[in-house]
Amino acid sequence: MSTTRQDLLQAFDTLLQPARFKDYGPNGLQVEGKAEVGKIVSGVTASRALIEAAIAARADAIFVHHGLFWRGQDGRVTGWMKQRLALLLAHDINLYAYHLPLDAHPELGNNAQLGVQLGLAVSGRFGEQDLGFVGALADGGQFADAAALAAHVGKVLDRPVTQAGPAQAAIKNIAWCTGGAQGYFEAAIAAGADAFITGEISEPQAHYAREMGVAFIACGHHASERYGAPAVAAHVAGQLGLAHEFIDIDNPA
Numbered sequence: 686m687s688t689t690r691q692d693l694l695q696a697f698d699t700l701l702q703p704a705r706f707k708d709y710g711p712n713g714l715q716v717e718g719k720a721e722v723g724k725i726v727s728g729v730t731a732s733r734a735l736i737e738a739a740i741a742a743r744a745d746a747i748f749v750h751h752g753l754f755w756r757g758q759d760g761r762v763t764g765w766m767k768q769r770l771a772l773l774l775a776h777d778i779n780l781y782a783y784h785l786p787l788d789a790h791p792e793l794g795n796n797a798q799l800g801v802q803l804g805l806a807v808s809g810r811f812g813e814q815d816l817g818f819v820g821a822l823a824d825g826g827q828f829a830d831a832a833a834l835a836a837h838v839g840k841v842l843d844r845p846v847t848q849a850g851p852a853q854a855a856i857k858n859i860a861w862c863t864g865g866a867q868g869y870f871e872a873a874i875a876a877g878a879d880a881f882i883t884g885e886i887s888e889p890q891a892h893y894a895r896e897m898g899v900a901f902i903a904c905g906h907h908a909s910e911r912y913g914a915p916a917v918a919a920h921v922a923g924q925l926g927l928a929h930e931f932i933d934i935d936n937p938a
């Protein structure tokens with residue numbers, strides 16, 4: 686089965702509603718390829734490695750969280766940008782990218798899907814554009830301390846995590862926001878969280894964690910955002926009868 690480039694765009698837009706967001710780059714079709722799409726490859730970032738893997742997998746479209754174009758770029762098609770675009774254009778592959786709309790989708794987005802992975806039930810949202818999620822363990826339990834939560838996150842995501850904050854305090858209310866959301870920590874504290882989970886930590890958050898008595902867990906930008914793109918792409922591929930494959934290009938950050 687196949688669909689058209691435009692119908693696929695329509696399906697992603699209907700699901701993710703990009704018009705509702707103020708974002709750092711264009712959401713939707715970023716690079717136009719062939720008119721008919723039979724197979725989608727999803728991934729976290731439109732890196733050259735993902736594009737090459739998608740070519741090898743005979744994809745007609747790539748669906749990612751991190752596309753090619755961001756506010757603040759100078760617009761030159763040189764270096765890595767030239768290489769990535771050249772591959773996409775030479776193979777006539779469509780590139781669809783959704784940034785904040787993919788973080789935010791209440792069931793299939795990065796935050797919702799990370800919550801599922803970690804066994805968390807969502808009780809509310811917080812922060813700018815409601816991107817942050819709050820909740821607790823779906824089984825009603827709690828973590829004895831920040832180290833126990835950090836161990837759980839590290840085990841689920843299969844990578845080392847960075848932990849800051851109080852050594853001995855039980856953790857029940859958990860806030861999270863995937864990717865580079867360390868700037869949401871204060872909003873998470875204001876939302877009543879005992880711990881905040883995101884991808885990255887910067888220097889100030891370690892101090893805030895100690896001083897406010899709220900644990901901060903950084904589990905990797907890439908690792909925290911591995912689940913939304915395949916969930917959305919699989920959903921839309923199912924709707925339209927397309928083939929779909931998620932390709933994870935590992936990233937230590």
Ligand SMILES: [Zn+2]
Binds near residue numbers: 865
């Ligand atoms: Zn990200």
